[in-house]
Amino acid sequence: MTPIDAYLEDLARQGGIRIEYGRIRDGRDGESYVDRKITRLRPGMNARLHRCVLAHELGHHALGHAPTRFGPVHAKQERAAEEWGALRLISIDDYRHVEEIHTGHLGAMSLDLGVMRSTLEAFQRVLLRLGDTVYVQPKMGAGMFAHREDVA
Structure with missing residues (x-):
C-alpha cells in the first residue's frame, strides 16, 4: 500500500x-x-x-x-x-515536475503520477493559466484561488 x-x-x-x-x-x-x-x-x-x-x-x-x-x-x-x-x-509540485519531463504527454504523466488519465484531465480542469502564472481552483475576485504557481 x-x-x-x-x-x-x-x-x-x-x-x-x-x-x-x-x-x-x-x-x-x-x-x-x-x-x-x-x-x-x-x-x-x-x-x-x-x-x-x-x-x-x-x-x-x-x-x-x-x-x-x-x-x-x-x-x-x-x-x-x-x-x-x-x-x-495530485500535488501541484508533482504535476509541474511530470509535465516538464514529459512535455505535457498525458499518458506518460498519468503513469508517473500513479493515476488514470481521466483523473489527470480532471486536475487540469481546475487549473487556470494566465501568462506565467498557474492558479489552482480559481474563483472570481482578487486572491480567490487555492494555490498560485509562477511558471516563468
Whole structure:
C-alpha cells in the first residue's frame, strides 16, 4: 500500500465511510451511498484504477451528493467528484515536475503520477493559466484561488 492509498483509507475512516467490495450494477467500478456512509468498489481493479475510483467516490461523500437521474445534475456531480479526487491525488509540485519531463504527454504523466488519465484531465480542469502564472481552483475576485504557481 502506498502512502496515498493509506491517506485515502484514512480519509474514509475519518468520515466514518465504510468501504466494501462487491458486484456493482451497470458494470461501474464504484458507487457511493452517501446517506448510509458506504462506498462499494469493484474487486480486482489495478492499483491506479482502484486509487482513482476510491478518491472519486470519497468526493461524492465529501460533497454530500444525493443520487439523481436528472442528467445535467448527475453530470455536474460526477465532474465535481472527479475533480475533488484529483486534487487529493495530485500535488501541484508533482504535476509541474511530470509535465516538464514529459512535455505535457498525458499518458506518460498519468503513469508517473500513479493515476488514470481521466483523473489527470480532471486536475487540469481546475487549473487556470494566465501568462506565467498557474492558479489552482480559481474563483472570481482578487486572491480567490487555492494555490498560485509562477511558471516563468
